[in-house]
Amino acid sequence: MxxxxxxxxxxxxxxxxxxxxxxxxxxxxxxxxxxxxxxxxxxxxxxxxxxxxxxxxxxxxxxxxxxxxxxxxxxxxxxxxxxxxxxxxxxxxxxxxxxxxxxxxxxxxxxxxxxxxxxxxxxxxxxxxxxxxxxxxxxxxxxxxxxxxxxxxxxxxxxxxxxxxxxxxxxxxxxxxxxxxxxxxxxxxxxxxxxxxxxxxxxxxxxxxxxxxxxxxxxxxxxxxxxxxxxxxxxxxxxxxxxxxxxxxxxxxxxxxxxxxxxxxxxxxxxxxGDDDGLIVPPRLAPVQAVIVPILRGDDAPVMAKAAEVQARLRELGVRTKIDARENLSPGAKYYEWERKGVPFRVEIGPKDLEKGQLALARRVVPEGEKRKEFLPEADAIAGMPSRLEAFQSELRDRALARREANTVRGVKSLDELHEAIEGGAGFVSTGWNGDPAVEEAVKERTKATIRCLPQEEFRSPEAPTKCVSGEGASVAEVFWARAY
RNA sequence: CGGGGCGUGGCGCAGUCCGGUAGCGCACCUGCUUUGGGAGCAGGGGGUCCCCGGUUCGAAUCCGGGCGCCCCGACCA
The missing domain is CATH 3.30.930.10 (Bira Bifunctional Protein; Domain 2)
Structure with a gap:
């Protein structure tokens, strides 16, 4: 590196x-x-x-x-x-x-x-x-x-x-x-x-x-x-x-x-x-859903008291939290660490927030054109956390689903086309198949892709393929090919 | 098992070609100052240089053998 x-x-x-x-x-x-x-x-x-x-x-x-x-x-x-x-x-x-x-x-x-x-x-x-x-x-x-x-x-x-x-x-x-x-x-x-x-x-x-x-x-x-x-x-x-x-x-x-x-x-x-900054853990799986980072300057007691209070409130709402009170790290170092670990939300509490009755809320994933951090009235930030977590959970799923669909190539009709699609970086490629293992073997040899499955009905293409991708024989089932782990 | 890369303080590496006091950055410990996006200064601790053997006055470095790890492939959740 x-x-x-x-x-x-x-x-x-x-x-x-x-x-x-x-x-x-x-x-x-x-x-x-x-x-x-x-x-x-x-x-x-x-x-x-x-x-x-x-x-x-x-x-x-x-x-x-x-x-x-x-x-x-x-x-x-x-x-x-x-x-x-x-x-x-x-x-x-x-x-x-x-x-x-x-x-x-x-x-x-x-x-x-x-x-x-x-x-x-x-x-x-x-x-x-x-x-x-x-x-x-x-x-x-x-x-x-x-x-x-x-x-x-x-x-x-x-x-x-x-x-x-x-x-x-x-x-x-x-x-x-x-x-x-x-x-x-x-x-x-x-x-x-x-x-x-x-x-x-x-x-x-x-x-x-x-x-x-x-x-x-x-x-x-x-x-x-x-x-x-x-x-x-x-x-x-x-x-x-x-x-x-x-x-x-x-x-x-x-x-x-x-x-x-x-x-x-x-x-x-x-x-x-995950992204180039590290892990992203879906809220429902995250051991810590919101990490609380107190900003300590001189008189820490009021800030720490507020952090404990915010934690207690979030707990009542069923939000899993952790206060990162380590004194040997600067706030910035903690931000990077928790982002790398994929914690969905970060709450910052500093003296200025106490004065203004607000909390700083930062998201692990920032929607395009928006800022990572926003300042919210304390009560709103706390009360809104469960719905933010749910929204974040859905965003992750939607994003993954969109990516899967965008990288799925359907209607491929020949071995050349299949090879080209896989080489071109496609994810799933759907074709017809005559049921012959020899076709699987040949495709694997040439493209390193294997039949991942014969999809259940809802994943099949609107029009079922009629011919096998090998060009030999009728298709007995639509199949999804991909290089696999 | 084939191909490639690599083994040196906890981590990342330099030093190996051309043998001669084991280094750097980060991390760690102490103190002070700091703290809103990876803090600064000062002091300090820590290494059988993967292992075994050989050459040599002397080996991290040269020679021989072994072991381990990572990546790519074959095998597989």
Whole structure:
């Protein structure tokens, strides 16, 4: 960096910008363990707010939390063929414990389908025991070749939901219910509106019949798979003997779903909203929604008293605040720091404000042609904070949505055109597809773009494509292509 | 695993070519003055120069081997 105080601009090097934001806004830091990061309080606070919102949504739809072991017998993972093939390369395995070689190695869970369904098998006898709707908040480990803070770490935090149902229709409905919850959460809490749809076979979860995903578009126009919801059919139920007796008295295998979102969402938030000054945290996720900076000159007591009073008033209105009373930093230094950390609003209180009965209010994002800072009568500034936070939340979502739409190219009809669009910096590109994996492979080879999903109806183009982008055969589905994280 | 870059006080770097007392900026500590957009002055503390071996009177610097990290690719949430 030419100037240590400034970040590398996004337009110069997006990846470097991303790393600098994560490190310098104190979301996370590299750890002594390869590929594993430390999530610092600012980052963890954001994750906690995500957890709280999602957890409530899960509970409102009938799910309960439980906890299953970190270690899974190796033989469990091996039981489902596609599952083991998908995960084998990235497993971390415990072979020794208590100073002895283990008879059977344990894998550190990369995901918990196997151990969870083995337990469900024990608990389910009758159709009356269904559905089983559980979620767990946990850490998992996947030994990835190359890691990136939040986006792909060896160990990461997530929630994984696992359900069992009596019928495929009900399981499918559950899969889509969760997909909708994820989408709503991403839109309303992260301000990161994804497109949703079905994964192609080559991109689906190892062991699933069908996978659905939320695909968000980052500021560099690469797609981020931000959440997945899988219809597992009876694949795992058969391997783990998860059976029940139906109303008609028949013994049947249960139908499963699994679904998850992870700390990757924090990375998505960074890349959706951040700017060249640093992070921008949507108000609903911000651990501090308004930071109060007292301007101290000589007689500090009245200013500090007012700061405490303002904080108390804002708290009553449900606004999360913090008073930054550090004496070793000038106000300007604090402004830069909190802006880099993405706090939505800053309230300044100085002697002049006390005299005039006003507060200075500064916004993290300044609308075009407006000033960052405005001076408001104290009562208005306080009373108006909740609605300002809500407005700011919506602005972020609207801005992200507009960007996604502006960078989505539709109606592309040939491989040349697709290549040109991707090379030209497009985000999502929609085309027809004949369903042949060979087309995916060829496009990936040439453009580095992959099928992100077969979009759900509302994301499809007004006129469905009739031909495959390859020029060979009719289109069986419209697909969205993008380079992905 | 392939390509590129880099390992020197907490952070960012110079010094390495051409061996000779380990430096700079920021941060930190003390004091005073400051404080409305990254404060100033004075004093001070802190480093097995990634590791191991070799050459040499002497190695951050030269030679050999190893390890680690970041970026780009293949793999992936």
């Amino acid at each position: 030419a100037d240590e105080k400034k970040l590398t601009p996004r337009g110069e090097d997006f990846a470097t910008w991303y790393n600098e934001v994560v490190l310098r806004s104190e979301l996370a830091d590299y750890s002594p363990v390869r590929g594993s990061m430390v999530i610092r309080p600012w980052g963890y606070g954001i994750w906690e707010n995500m957890q709280r919102a999602l957890d409530q949504m899960f509970k409102e739809t009938g799910h309960e939390n439980a906890y299953f072991p970190l270690l899974i017998p190796m033989s469990f993972i091996e039981r489902e063929k596609e599952h083991v093939e998908g995960f084998a390369p990235e497993l971390a395995v415990v072979t020794q414990a208590g100073g002895k070689e283990l008879e059977e190695p344990y894998v550190i869970r990369p995901t918990s389908e196997t151990i969870i369904y083995s337990m469900y098998a024990k608990w389910v006898q009758s159709y009356r025991d269904l559905p089983v709707l559980m979620n767990q908040w946990a850490n998992v480990m996947r030994w990835e070749m190359r890691t990136r803070l939040f986006l792909r770490t060896s160990e990461f935090l997530w929630q994984e939901g696992h359900t069992a149902h009596a019928t495929p229709e009900e399981a499918e409905e559950e899969t889509l219910l969760i997909l909708g919850i994820y989408r709503k959460f991403m839109e309303e809490w992260i301000g990161m509106p994804p497109i949703t749809g079905l994964k192609s076979d080559s991109e689906k979860f190892a062991g699933a019949v069908r996978s659905y995903s939320c695909e968000a578009l980052m500021q560099d126009n690469r797609a981020l798979q931000a959440g997945t919801s899988h219809f597992l059919g009876q694949n795992f139920a058969r391997q783990f003997d998860l059976k029940f007796q139906s109303e008609a008295g028949q013994e049947e295998y249960a139908w499963n779903t699994s679904w998850g979102v992870s700390t990757r969402l924090v990375g998505g938030m960074v890349m959706t909203h």
